[in-house]
Amino acid sequence: MIDLTSLTSAVGELDEKKVMSMLQEFVAGAPETEEAAQAITACQKGMEKVGQRFETGEYFVGDLIFAGELLTEAMEVLKPIIGSAARQKVGKIVLGTVQGDLHNIGKNIFKSMAEAAGFTVYDLGINVSPEAFLDKIKEVQPDILGLSGVLTMAVESMKKTVDLVKEAGLREHIKITIGGACASYEAMQVSGADAWSTNAAETVNVCLGWVGQHQE
Template identity: 55%
Template structure:
């Protein structure tokens, strides 16, 4: 398989060609090493999507489609991936802030994070501070990710960070936030470690944290 071609086809959102190529690859009974190389190529393709979005050549609808394409690609590759022995990049708990019922942003980030090797615990939409805290207590995590489209999500995210502080858990995780109302100023107000409006950029930030052994 030509890995660069696969990456470019994902970047170009060529769904039929991508799935045809992956199904042919899976039918060849590939090694785990080769399968991982293909997963990496898919990740690089999503990087292309992120770059085109930053340039204004792709829009939100394209990101949604890219997330769906990536999910379909990973479903095909799971057939030849040994998940029992797969080393995870890191662990993220992800959810939409309390009062916000939008999940498109969260789902795009989730797909990209999983493709990058993260284990993701998805709390879904409209999650209270206590629900984030309980999941952090339950699972040894690296990162808490929150998203929101509505302005009210800012206060809900701040409540969650404060709840992590009160529970004595804040120093154990990094916090990343994303969504339309998020800015540098609101990030500082919330007490998060980083913010992003781009899913691909957000995954890169998370990868950087894990490489620096962010767990305290």
């Protein structure tokens, strides 16, 4: 089993060589899917440390960009292991970072994990308007809508999107989850979503439960 604490520290310190070495050795040992999910959570915690260091002025914008690239690289190493349990498509998710927000790291982590779990994910990207979400929902008729955001103002965009889905008469046919740093129980209540989480692995399990599946 990989040392999760050390992995978190390595990501937080932006030690690419150590992170990749640890993950490659981990994957070579043919870990269980749940262990791989724990490794991703450890990487997420490392990203939280990066964010904290950015806020205190220890890290700069360039460091945030590098951290995002490092996390994407880490996900590519882990993705085959996470996907080992996915045998068939289990459902469809429309996903995006809501209007007014340009953050995509957490969204991309969730997308990779959801696809590995068997979902077809339609990622609309960042700064997505409520109308764009609705158009895609009408087009692909997904089981789940995933709204991501980091900024506090993103909650209002989430609410506008959920309200538009209601107005279109489609709310009863779709489950909605919110994620990102702005996500909380209160944000879920305000937006009208069904679930919330700041943990990608946890959100994937909630989605699997909604479509009658379970994480092996």
